[in-house]
Amino acid sequence: MTTPGGPALEQIVLDALAGFGHDRARLVRDADLEQLDIDSLDLIELVQILEEDHGIVIRLEEIQAVDPQTLGDVLDVIGR
Amino acid sequence: MTGSGDGCAIVTGGSRGIGAAVAASLAADGWRVGVIQRDGSTAGDHLVAVADVRDTEALERAFGEIQEALGPVRVLVNNAGVRHAPQLVAALDDATVAAALDTNLAAVFAATRLALPPMLRARWGRVVNIASVAGLVGSPGQAAYAAAKAGLISFTRTAAMEVARRGVTVNAVAPGLIDTEMTAEVAEDVQAAIPARRAGSPADVAACVRFLVSDAAAYVTGATIAVDGGLSAGIDPTRSP
Numbered sequence: 001m002t003t004p005g006g007p008a009l010e011q012i013v014l015d016a017l018a019g020f021g022h023d024r025a026r027l028v029r030d031a032d033l034e035q036l037d038i039d040s041l042d043l044i045e046l047v048q049i050l051e052e053d054h055g056i057v058i059r060l061e062e063i064q065a066v067d068p069q070t071l072g073d074v075l076d077v078i079g080r
Numbered sequence: 081m082t083g084s085g086d087g088c089a090i091v092t093g094g095s096r097g098i099g100a101a102v103a104a105s106l107a108a109d110g111w112r113v114g115v116i117q118r119d120g121s122t123a124g125d126h127l128v129a130v131a132d133v134r135d136t137e138a139l140e141r142a143f144g145e146i147q148e149a150l151g152p153v154r155v156l157v158n159n160a161g162v163r164h165a166p167q168l169v170a171a172l173d174d175a176t177v178a179a180a181l182d183t184n185l186a187a188v189f190a191a192t193r194l195a196l197p198p199m200l201r202a203r204w205g206r207v208v209n210i211a212s213v214a215g216l217v218g219s220p221g222q223a224a225y226a227a228a229k230a231g232l233i234s235f236t237r238t239a240a241m242e243v244a245r246r247g248v249t250v251n252a253v254a255p256g257l258i259d260t261e262m263t264a265e266v267a268e269d270v271q272a273a274i275p276a277r278r279a280g281s282p283a284d285v286a287a288c289v290r291f292l293v294s295d296a297a298a299y300v301t302g303a304t305i306a307v308d309g310g311l312s313a314g315i316d317p318t319r320s321p
Contacts, residue, residue, distance in 0.1 A: 041242070041243070041246060044196075044200060045200055045201055048198075048200075048201055
Protein backbone atom coordinates (compact mmCIF):
# COMPACT_ATOMS: atom_id res chain seq x y z
CA MET A 1 0.00 0.00 0.00
CA THR A 2 1.31 3.46 -0.85
CA THR A 3 1.30 5.60 2.24
CA PRO A 4 -0.31 8.97 1.76
CA GLY A 5 1.53 12.10 2.85
CA GLY A 6 1.06 15.87 2.88
CA PRO A 7 -2.47 17.12 2.26
CA ALA A 8 -3.85 13.59 1.83
CA LEU A 9 -2.53 12.55 5.23
CA GLU A 10 -3.87 15.72 6.82
CA GLN A 11 -7.26 14.94 5.32
CA ILE A 12 -7.22 11.43 6.80
CA VAL A 13 -6.38 12.74 10.27
CA LEU A 14 -9.01 15.48 10.16
CA ASP A 15 -11.65 13.07 8.85
CA ALA A 16 -10.84 10.63 11.62
CA LEU A 17 -11.09 13.28 14.32
CA ALA A 18 -14.37 14.54 12.85
CA GLY A 19 -15.53 10.93 12.95
CA PHE A 20 -14.92 10.93 16.71
CA GLY A 21 -17.49 13.71 17.01
CA HIS A 22 -15.21 16.77 16.85
CA ASP A 23 -16.52 19.80 14.96
CA ARG A 24 -14.87 19.64 11.53
CA ALA A 25 -14.96 23.43 11.14
CA ARG A 26 -12.80 23.91 14.23
CA LEU A 27 -10.17 21.39 13.15
CA VAL A 28 -7.47 23.76 11.93
CA ARG A 29 -3.71 23.56 12.44
CA ASP A 30 -3.53 26.33 15.02
CA ALA A 31 -6.36 24.94 17.12
CA ASP A 32 -5.44 24.06 20.71
CA LEU A 33 -5.94 20.35 21.47
CA GLU A 34 -7.32 21.06 24.91
CA GLN A 35 -9.85 23.54 23.58
CA LEU A 36 -10.85 21.03 20.92
CA ASP A 37 -11.22 18.46 23.69
CA ILE A 38 -8.93 16.09 21.81
CA ASP A 39 -7.47 13.77 24.41
CA SER A 40 -5.24 10.71 24.67
CA LEU A 41 -8.11 8.34 23.85
CA ASP A 42 -8.60 10.20 20.56
CA LEU A 43 -4.92 9.78 19.80
CA ILE A 44 -5.04 6.04 20.61
CA GLU A 45 -7.93 5.66 18.19
CA LEU A 46 -6.25 7.84 15.58
CA VAL A 47 -3.12 5.66 15.71
CA GLN A 48 -5.30 2.59 15.22
CA ILE A 49 -7.18 4.05 12.25
CA LEU A 50 -3.96 5.20 10.59
CA GLU A 51 -2.49 1.70 10.85
CA GLU A 52 -5.53 -0.46 10.13
CA ASP A 53 -7.19 1.61 7.43
CA HIS A 54 -4.23 3.39 5.84
CA GLY A 55 -1.10 1.34 6.59
CA ILE A 56 0.54 4.26 8.37
CA VAL A 57 2.36 2.94 11.40
CA ILE A 58 3.04 5.42 14.15
CA ARG A 59 3.24 4.69 17.85
CA LEU A 60 1.29 6.73 20.38
CA GLU A 61 4.54 7.31 22.26
CA GLU A 62 6.00 9.08 19.22
CA ILE A 63 3.12 11.57 19.26
CA GLN A 64 3.23 11.99 23.03
CA ALA A 65 7.02 12.52 22.92
CA VAL A 66 6.60 15.90 21.22
CA ASP A 67 4.06 16.98 23.85
CA PRO A 68 1.66 18.27 21.19
CA GLN A 69 -0.25 21.44 22.06
CA THR A 70 -1.96 22.14 18.74
CA LEU A 71 -3.49 20.04 16.00
CA GLY A 72 -0.58 21.17 13.83
CA ASP A 73 1.86 19.55 16.28
CA VAL A 74 0.03 16.22 15.85
CA LEU A 75 -0.07 16.53 12.06
CA ASP A 76 3.64 17.35 11.96
CA VAL A 77 4.73 14.34 13.98
CA ILE A 78 2.53 11.96 11.98
CA GLY A 79 3.79 13.45 8.71
CA ARG A 80 7.47 13.08 9.60
CA MET B 81 -25.99 -1.85 21.21
CA THR B 82 -24.53 -5.21 21.94
CA GLY B 83 -21.24 -5.98 20.29
CA SER B 84 -21.89 -9.66 19.68
CA GLY B 85 -22.96 -9.07 16.09
CA ASP B 86 -19.55 -8.21 14.76
CA GLY B 87 -17.08 -9.22 17.39
CA CYS B 88 -15.93 -11.77 19.87
CA ALA B 89 -15.37 -12.44 23.52
CA ILE B 90 -11.95 -13.51 24.80
CA VAL B 91 -11.57 -15.41 28.07
CA THR B 92 -8.11 -16.04 29.50
CA GLY B 93 -7.65 -19.28 31.41
CA GLY B 94 -10.94 -20.50 30.01
CA SER B 95 -10.38 -24.26 29.82
CA ARG B 96 -11.73 -25.16 33.25
CA GLY B 97 -13.30 -23.90 36.45
CA ILE B 98 -14.65 -20.36 36.46
CA GLY B 99 -13.18 -19.57 33.03
CA ALA B 100 -14.93 -22.52 31.40
CA ALA B 101 -18.26 -21.57 32.98
CA VAL B 102 -17.84 -17.96 31.84
CA ALA B 103 -16.97 -19.03 28.29
CA ALA B 104 -20.02 -21.31 28.17
CA SER B 105 -22.40 -18.62 29.43
CA LEU B 106 -21.10 -16.02 26.97
CA ALA B 107 -21.50 -18.52 24.13
CA ALA B 108 -25.07 -19.16 25.32
CA ASP B 109 -25.69 -15.43 24.92
CA GLY B 110 -24.55 -15.60 21.31
CA TRP B 111 -20.93 -14.54 21.68
CA ARG B 112 -18.23 -16.12 19.55
CA VAL B 113 -15.76 -17.07 22.25
CA GLY B 114 -12.00 -17.41 22.02
CA VAL B 115 -10.16 -18.96 24.93
CA ILE B 116 -6.52 -18.28 25.73
CA GLN B 117 -4.89 -21.02 27.72
CA ARG B 118 -1.44 -22.34 28.46
CA ASP B 119 -1.86 -25.77 26.87
CA GLY B 120 -3.47 -26.88 23.64
CA SER B 121 -6.29 -28.86 25.19
CA THR B 122 -9.80 -28.19 23.96
CA ALA B 123 -12.17 -25.83 25.73
CA GLY B 124 -15.68 -26.92 24.82
CA ASP B 125 -16.50 -25.77 21.30
CA HIS B 126 -14.56 -22.56 21.74
CA LEU B 127 -11.64 -21.51 19.62
CA VAL B 128 -8.43 -22.02 21.61
CA ALA B 129 -5.27 -19.95 21.28
CA VAL B 130 -2.27 -21.12 23.25
CA ALA B 131 -0.33 -18.59 25.28
CA ASP B 132 1.12 -18.14 28.72
CA VAL B 133 -0.46 -14.83 29.73
CA ARG B 134 2.85 -13.78 31.32
CA ASP B 135 4.42 -13.77 27.85
CA THR B 136 3.22 -10.52 26.28
CA GLU B 137 4.35 -11.44 22.76
CA ALA B 138 2.56 -14.80 22.93
CA LEU B 139 -0.51 -13.05 24.30
CA GLU B 140 -0.45 -10.61 21.39
CA ARG B 141 -0.23 -13.50 18.93
CA ALA B 142 -3.17 -15.22 20.65
CA PHE B 143 -5.27 -12.06 20.44
CA GLY B 144 -4.36 -11.82 16.74
CA GLU B 145 -5.34 -15.43 16.03
CA ILE B 146 -8.69 -15.13 17.78
CA GLN B 147 -9.63 -11.79 16.24
CA GLU B 148 -8.58 -13.00 12.80
CA ALA B 149 -11.04 -15.88 13.12
CA LEU B 150 -13.85 -14.39 15.20
CA GLY B 151 -13.74 -10.64 14.63
CA PRO B 152 -12.59 -7.76 16.84
CA VAL B 153 -12.64 -8.24 20.58
CA ARG B 154 -15.67 -6.69 22.28
CA VAL B 155 -15.51 -8.57 25.59
CA LEU B 156 -12.41 -9.48 27.57
CA VAL B 157 -12.64 -11.61 30.69
CA ASN B 158 -9.31 -11.60 32.51
CA ASN B 159 -9.68 -14.86 34.36
CA ALA B 160 -6.26 -16.55 34.26
CA GLY B 161 -4.88 -16.63 37.76
CA VAL B 162 -2.85 -18.71 40.14
CA ARG B 163 -2.70 -19.08 43.88
CA HIS B 164 0.63 -19.92 45.45
CA ALA B 165 1.59 -22.52 48.02
CA PRO B 166 0.51 -21.18 51.42
CA GLN B 167 3.37 -19.28 53.00
CA LEU B 168 3.61 -16.64 55.69
CA VAL B 169 4.82 -13.19 54.67
CA ALA B 170 7.85 -13.70 56.94
CA ALA B 171 8.97 -16.55 54.71
CA LEU B 172 7.56 -15.60 51.31
CA ASP B 173 10.30 -15.71 48.68
CA ASP B 174 10.82 -13.23 45.84
CA ALA B 175 10.14 -15.76 43.08
CA THR B 176 6.72 -16.60 44.49
CA VAL B 177 5.83 -12.94 44.83
CA ALA B 178 6.97 -12.17 41.29
CA ALA B 179 5.08 -15.13 39.82
CA ALA B 180 1.87 -14.16 41.61
CA LEU B 181 2.10 -10.55 40.49
CA ASP B 182 3.01 -11.49 36.91
CA THR B 183 0.09 -13.84 36.28
CA ASN B 184 -2.60 -12.25 38.43
CA LEU B 185 -1.84 -8.60 37.74
CA ALA B 186 0.78 -7.72 35.12
CA ALA B 187 -0.80 -10.03 32.54
CA VAL B 188 -4.09 -8.17 32.96
CA PHE B 189 -2.40 -4.91 32.00
CA ALA B 190 -1.10 -6.52 28.82
CA ALA B 191 -4.37 -8.22 27.85
CA THR B 192 -6.43 -5.11 28.55
CA ARG B 193 -4.02 -2.97 26.55
CA LEU B 194 -4.55 -5.30 23.59
CA ALA B 195 -8.34 -5.32 23.96
CA LEU B 196 -9.12 -1.65 24.54
CA PRO B 197 -8.28 -0.07 21.15
CA PRO B 198 -10.89 -2.06 19.17
CA MET B 199 -13.43 -1.52 21.95
CA LEU B 200 -12.80 2.21 21.99
CA ARG B 201 -13.18 2.37 18.25
CA ALA B 202 -16.49 0.46 18.45
CA ARG B 203 -17.72 2.72 21.26
CA TRP B 204 -18.71 -0.48 23.05
CA GLY B 205 -16.70 -2.87 25.13
CA ARG B 206 -16.68 -4.91 28.30
CA VAL B 207 -13.70 -5.85 30.43
CA VAL B 208 -14.41 -8.09 33.39
CA ASN B 209 -11.58 -8.94 35.74
CA ILE B 210 -11.87 -12.03 37.89
CA ALA B 211 -10.43 -10.82 41.20
CA SER B 212 -10.93 -12.63 44.49
CA VAL B 213 -12.36 -12.09 47.92
CA ALA B 214 -8.68 -12.25 48.91
CA GLY B 215 -8.31 -8.86 47.25
CA LEU B 216 -10.99 -7.40 49.53
CA VAL B 217 -10.03 -8.84 52.91
CA GLY B 218 -6.86 -10.36 54.36
CA SER B 219 -5.89 -13.87 53.37
CA PRO B 220 -3.18 -15.32 55.62
CA GLY B 221 -0.76 -17.50 53.68
CA GLN B 222 -1.72 -15.91 50.36
CA ALA B 223 -0.16 -12.47 50.68
CA ALA B 224 1.23 -12.29 47.14
CA TYR B 225 -1.98 -13.59 45.58
CA ALA B 226 -4.10 -11.29 47.75
CA ALA B 227 -1.95 -8.25 46.98
CA ALA B 228 -2.14 -8.99 43.26
CA LYS B 229 -5.92 -9.33 43.42
CA ALA B 230 -6.24 -6.09 45.42
CA GLY B 231 -4.11 -4.49 42.74
CA LEU B 232 -6.44 -5.89 40.12
CA ILE B 233 -9.41 -4.26 41.85
CA SER B 234 -7.57 -0.94 41.90
CA PHE B 235 -6.62 -1.36 38.24
CA THR B 236 -10.30 -1.95 37.48
CA ARG B 237 -11.34 1.37 38.99
CA THR B 238 -8.75 3.43 37.15
CA ALA B 239 -9.19 1.71 33.79
CA ALA B 240 -12.95 2.18 34.11
CA MET B 241 -12.59 5.92 34.63
CA GLU B 242 -10.27 6.28 31.65
CA VAL B 243 -12.57 4.67 29.08
CA ALA B 244 -16.08 5.27 30.45
CA ARG B 245 -16.85 8.06 28.00
CA ARG B 246 -16.37 5.65 25.10
CA GLY B 247 -19.05 3.16 26.13
CA VAL B 248 -16.49 0.72 27.50
CA THR B 249 -16.99 -0.62 31.01
CA VAL B 250 -14.39 -2.24 33.25
CA ASN B 251 -15.55 -4.18 36.28
CA ALA B 252 -14.31 -6.86 38.62
CA VAL B 253 -15.94 -9.90 40.13
CA ALA B 254 -14.52 -11.14 43.42
CA PRO B 255 -15.33 -14.82 43.92
CA GLY B 256 -15.13 -16.29 47.39
CA LEU B 257 -14.72 -20.00 47.94
CA ILE B 258 -15.72 -21.59 44.66
CA ASP B 259 -15.65 -25.32 43.96
CA THR B 260 -12.80 -25.57 41.44
CA GLU B 261 -9.57 -27.51 41.13
CA MET B 262 -7.69 -24.42 42.33
CA THR B 263 -9.51 -24.37 45.67
CA ALA B 264 -9.85 -28.14 46.12
CA GLU B 265 -7.31 -28.14 48.93
CA VAL B 266 -8.99 -25.36 50.90
CA ALA B 267 -10.20 -26.77 54.19
CA GLU B 268 -13.82 -27.80 54.38
CA ASP B 269 -14.29 -25.99 57.66
CA VAL B 270 -13.88 -22.73 55.76
CA GLN B 271 -17.39 -23.35 54.51
CA ALA B 272 -18.70 -22.91 58.05
CA ALA B 273 -17.39 -19.34 58.01
CA ILE B 274 -19.39 -18.50 54.89
CA PRO B 275 -22.73 -16.89 55.76
CA ALA B 276 -24.38 -18.87 52.95
CA ARG B 277 -22.86 -22.05 54.48
CA ARG B 278 -21.74 -23.40 51.16
CA ALA B 279 -19.06 -22.97 48.56
CA GLY B 280 -20.08 -21.25 45.36
CA SER B 281 -20.04 -22.81 41.92
CA PRO B 282 -18.33 -21.56 38.76
CA ALA B 283 -21.86 -20.94 37.43
CA ASP B 284 -22.52 -18.48 40.28
CA VAL B 285 -19.54 -16.43 39.10
CA ALA B 286 -20.42 -16.80 35.41
CA ALA B 287 -23.91 -15.43 36.06
CA CYS B 288 -22.42 -12.24 37.46
CA VAL B 289 -20.00 -11.91 34.53
CA ARG B 290 -22.88 -12.46 32.14
CA PHE B 291 -24.75 -9.53 33.70
CA LEU B 292 -21.72 -7.23 33.56
CA VAL B 293 -21.26 -8.05 29.87
CA SER B 294 -24.91 -7.39 29.05
CA ASP B 295 -26.38 -4.09 27.87
CA ALA B 296 -28.32 -3.99 31.13
CA ALA B 297 -25.02 -3.25 32.91
CA ALA B 298 -24.03 -0.34 30.65
CA TYR B 299 -23.96 2.10 33.59
CA VAL B 300 -22.02 -0.20 35.93
CA THR B 301 -18.30 0.51 35.69
CA GLY B 302 -15.35 0.53 38.04
CA ALA B 303 -17.28 -1.75 40.36
CA THR B 304 -16.18 -4.87 42.16
CA ILE B 305 -18.96 -7.34 42.86
CA ALA B 306 -18.30 -10.00 45.47
CA VAL B 307 -19.73 -13.41 44.61
CA ASP B 308 -18.87 -15.02 47.89
CA GLY B 309 -22.00 -16.02 49.81
CA GLY B 310 -21.43 -13.07 52.14
CA LEU B 311 -17.87 -14.07 53.12
CA SER B 312 -16.43 -10.57 52.74
CA ALA B 313 -19.53 -8.76 54.00
CA GLY B 314 -18.48 -8.69 57.64
CA ILE B 315 -17.87 -10.56 60.85
CA ASP B 316 -20.70 -12.40 62.57
CA PRO B 317 -20.28 -11.60 66.30
CA THR B 318 -22.79 -14.26 67.29
CA ARG B 319 -20.55 -17.07 65.99
CA SER B 320 -18.00 -18.43 68.44
CA PRO B 321 -14.47 -18.59 67.04
